[in-house]
Amino acid sequence: xxxxxxxxxxxxxxxxxxxxxxxxxxxxxxxxxxxxxxxxxxxxxxxxxxxxxxxxxxxxxxxxxxxxxxxxxxxxxxxxxxxxxxxxxxxxxxxxxxxxxxxxxxxxxxxxxxxxxxxxxxxxxxxxxxxxxxxxxxxxxxxxxxxxxxxxxxxxxxxxxxxxxxxxxxxxxxxxxxxxxxxxxxxxxxxxxxxxxxxxxxxxxxxxxxxxxxxxxxxxxxx
Numbered sequence: 001x002x003x004x005x006x007x008x009x010x011x012x013x014x015x016x017x018x019x020x021x022x023x024x025x026x027x028x029x030x031x032x033x034x035x036x037x038x039x040x041x042x043x044x045x046x047x048x049x050x051x052x053x054x055x056x057x058x059x060x061x062x063x064x065x066x067x068x069x070x071x072x073x074x075x076x077x078x079x080x081x082x083x084x085x086x087x088x089x090x091x092x093x094x095x096x097x098x099x100x101x102x103x104x105x106x107x108x109x110x111x112x113x114x115x116x117x118x119x120x121x122x123x124x125x126x127x128x129x130x131x132x133x134x135x136x137x138x139x140x141x142x143x144x145x146x147x148x149x150x151x152x153x154x155x156x157x158x159x160x161x162x163x164x165x166x167x168x169x170x171x172x173x174x175x176x177x178x179x180x181x182x183x184x185x186x187x188x189x190x191x192x193x194x195x196x197x198x199x200x201x202x203x204x205x206x207x208x209x210x211x212x213x214x215x216x217x218x219x220x221x222x223x
Contacts, residue, residue: 018085025088031113033104038113043100044073052114052152053077053123054106054140059087061125064199066099074099077106107148116151124161125198129168141172146179153221158185161217162198164207169215176219185218192218
């Protein structure tokens with residue numbers, strides 16, 4: 001059967017800075033799926049709260065979060081090479097050492113490289129909503145995804161999702177409310193206010209000016 005991937009491959013030209021990030025930053029910050037299971041305490045040289053982000057785009061939010069929380073470690077996964085290069089260039093420019101990067105399918109990284117019950121947070125911000133009904137099966141948020149994430153989160157760890165597409169927010173909520181082993185952190189059992197630790201993107205600010213909404217969901221592993 002065809003497996004659901006966490007991404008869509010997009011072509012894109014590399015800027016000089018992005019290429020420099022790939023050339024110089026990857027040896028320092030890059031990790032390979034083929035290396036298999038990782039001891040991230042050894043990778044980062046310490047034991048610290050650990051966040052895993054699926055699809056960091058051009059890396060702006062991940063850079064901001066990592067700079068604001070130097071006491072935490074971050075693992076980002078993105079297949080779009082210009083975005084990977086941009087993040088790596090930013091890590092070098094800002095001299096941040098608390099981020100590591102994969103450039104492949106995030107679900108395979110979770111399955112093959114991340115130990116069970118080892119993550120404090122998993123972030124999924126603005127994934128492809130696959131608007132057309134016939135494409136809904138391609139959405140990353142499905143029951144199997146919820147179970148995989150639950151396995152990788154520590155008990156008490158949090159899955160934080162955000163989307164600007166209300167039908168996808170409703171889909172996320174439906175999937176997560178039915179998923180065993182989770183507790184919705186929203187006071188009303190639906191969506192949480194935008195958490196201060198999630199940076200606001202330029203895309204989001206533009207959407208707010210146009211009257212577009214954003215829905216945040218936080219579900220905590222309870223067992």
